Amino acid sequence: MSTLAERAVARTPNRLALRLGNLSDKAIAWLFITPSVLLLLAINIFPLLWTIQLSFTNYRANRPNAVLRYVGLDNYRDILTDPEIWHAMQATAHFVLWSIAMELVLGFGLALLINRRFRGHSFWTTIILLPMMLSPAVVGNFWTFLLQPQIGLFNNAIAVLTGVDPSSFQMIGDVRLAPWSIIMVDAWMWTPYVMLICLAGLRSIPDYIYEAAEVDRASPWRQFWSITLPMVMPFLMLAILFRAIENFKMFDMVNLLTSGGPGSTTEVASITLKREAFEKWRTGYSSALAIILFVTVFGAANIYVKALNRVKQR
Amino acid sequence: MAEVALVDVSKSFGAVDAVRNLSLSIANGEFVVLLGPTGAGKTTTLRLIAGLERPDRGNVLIQGRIVTEAVPAERDVAFVFQQYSLYPHLTVYDNLAFPLRSPARRMDEQLVRRRIHQVAELLHVEQKLGNRATALSGGEMQRVAIGRALVREPAVYLMDEPLSSLDAKLRAELRLELKRIQRELGTTILYVTHDQIEAMTMADRIGVMNEGVLIQLGTPREIYERPDNAYVASRLGAPAINLVPAELLAGGAMPPNARTVGLRTEHIRMICSADGPGPVAQVHWVEHLGDQNHVHLKIASHSLVTLADPAQQLKAGDRVSLAFDDPLYFDQAGNRVAANESGRQA
Incomplete structure (x- = not known):
């Protein structure tokens, strides 16, 4: 005799089992991942493929009814022979190289200081980390005020320190200074990030290695070069990779701060791309430019990761 | 003359007295083992001699010279750590060469090579000289770590449980090896362990420590047969007394x-x-x-x-x-x- 409860269970068909009952494990697995695969296809893969297709046409998004003509590799040829594009690439390279150089030197230096674990070091770590928690749009916006020649704090601070007239120079408006303004603001915002990665690297070096070196009569200088630097190197390279990818496609902060100006001095590749795509509406042309940028970053990152793995294996 | 002497040394970390009024003198060419449980102050004693810690009271003498305030580099000691403290990005050869290449030493590279090959032969790691430190097994790493101490000819070798992370077979092997090397080279060694077999087999004299105090110092025979008290008696012998x-x-x-x-x-x-x-x-x-x-x-x-x-x-x-x-x-x-x-x- 079975109990009432047992009979009830036996009579109620298991709904999930009923529906999935005749599906294989593999089919169930597919069922679970399909939504995310579809989403990925819709907003990543499809646009990429469409962009590749558009890059071979003369398509303009503001004239959807115009005759679509396939132009072959013409867009690519035009881009690679366009001095303006090469200028934008140079501006990008200048920005990427110098911002990373500054962030590395300052970030590593700060990490070395913080790693000494002085009193209140965690408080200072938090303070130092604040800039990178802000939105790039906010940063771009308030630095335009800070760098304002008449009322901006930056010019006045320089004036107090050096005695020059605060309105005698313009960080954003000057052709020579503008590229350095965006580098400075980027370094201000992202040095903490590099510091954090370096700090993780420094903390991963066990104390006894330094103690062994001390007993082995290695000077602090030699300890730095033969222990600290080699052991932090993989972390440094990772920081360079992250910052390079990020700054290569940097748009928001530069757009708010200088919008590529004055003239086109700070017109980095992403700003050129936006102008071509959404101001001149040369959709086919800008698609080709986007593909070129994508291949550049993707290719460079791949080569770099291989180098990084070699350093890690050492 | 005593190679190393501790005179009434005390050291505390916060409320914990790591070492209390310790006096100990190690003769030239002597192998002294400090034996005691975890937290007995053995490692602190080694670190005080190496200069990695400063005593609160008392003096440390190496070769008759007071070195209480000297930094480790000025003390002429070699230290083998419990963990394999190799420089991971260097080869075995460069690890062994590291202490010799100190600018304070200015050793000729030819001489460096000869010393390294001698030591590598002694420790059976000649085949591994070109390997990266990270590509070694645990036993090989510890032998290289010992080798990095041996390439130098310091006043005293300080060894902090160098065999404790090895398996039993390798431990027994290296124990014999270490004693043989010490006899051959006539080196002065202060060795810390909680393993009574290591203490009994290698030591010329054993110092039994507990809670920061050196309870008894004597030859293995003395310590075993005539322990000063029940604690010392219970440290040695298996099954325990x-x-x-x-x-x-x-x-x-x-x-x-x-x-x-x-x-x-x-x-x-x-x-x-x-x-x-x-x-x-x-x-x-x-x-x-x-x-x-x-x-x-x-x-x-x-x-x-x-x-x-x-x-x-x-x-x-x-x-x-x-x-x-x-x-x-x-x-x-x-x-x-x-x-x-x-x-x-x-």
Whole structure:
């Protein structure tokens, strides 16, 4: 005799089992991942493929009814022979190289200081980390005020320190200074990030290695070069990779701060791309430019990761 | 002349007294082992000598020179850490060369190469000289770490449980190796361990430490046969010494002030019948270890562990009578008291 409860269970068909009952494990697995695969296809893969297709046409998004003509590799040829594009690439390279150089030197230096674990070091770590928690749009916006020649704090601070007239120079408006303004603001915002990665690297070096070196009569200088630097190197390279990818496609902060100006001095590749795509509406042309940028970053990152793995294996 | 001397040294970390009023002197060419449980202050003692810690009180002398305030580099010591403290991004060769290439030394590269090959041969790591430190097994890493100390010729080698992270077979091998090297080179070594076998087999003198205090210092024989107190007695011997209340075994050579009797396995003789002259015990449990048996005995409410020949057929429940040869006697405070010469038991 079975109990009432047992009979009830036996009579109620298991709904999930009923529906999935005749599906294989593999089919169930597919069922679970399909939504995310579809989403990925819709907003990543499809646009990429469409962009590749558009890059071979003369398509303009503001004239959807115009005759679509396939132009072959013409867009690519035009881009690679366009001095303006090469200028934008140079501006990008200048920005990427110098911002990373500054962030590395300052970030590593700060990490070395913080790693000494002085009193209140965690408080200072938090303070130092604040800039990178802000939105790039906010940063771009308030630095335009800070760098304002008449009322901006930056010019006045320089004036107090050096005695020059605060309105005698313009960080954003000057052709020579503008590229350095965006580098400075980027370094201000992202040095903490590099510091954090370096700090993780420094903390991963066990104390006894330094103690062994001390007993082995290695000077602090030699300890730095033969222990600290080699052991932090993989972390440094990772920081360079992250910052390079990020700054290569940097748009928001530069757009708010200088919008590529004055003239086109700070017109980095992403700003050129936006102008071509959404101001001149040369959709086919800008698609080709986007593909070129994508291949550049993707290719460079791949080569770099291989180098990084070699350093890690050492 | 003493190679290394500690004079009344104390060191505390916050509320913890790591080392208390420690005086110790190590002669040239001597192998001294500090033995004690975790937290006894052994490692702190080594670090005080190396200069990795500064004493709160007292002085450290190396080759007669006061080095209490000197940094490690000025002390002419070599340190082997418990962890494999190799420089992971360097090859074995460069790891061994690291201390020799110090600008303070300015050693000729030709000479460096010769020393490294000598040491590598001694430690059987010649085949590995080109390998990265991270590509070595645990035993090889520790041998290279020892090698990095040996390439130098310091006043004293300080070794902090260098064999503790190795497996038993390798530990036994390196133990012999280390002793052989020490004898061949005539080096001065201060060695820290909690392993009594390492202490007994390698040491010229053993220092037993507990809670920051050096309790007894002496040759392995002295420490084993004439321990100052019950604590030292319990550090050495396997199975550990049996400490039983004196009233259980009254009579014989027992001095009047003895409160505890220490019975090592060699002090206990079992007679396989219950009608011997001595006290009668019951076999509680027999552990078969192959080459020997550990016999757990019950005498009144107390347990004793002793060794028996595996051929001896003993089983739980058997009754045996016991006889004792020269046991150790300890007074109320746990200090050893000498046996009465007149009334020794046969």
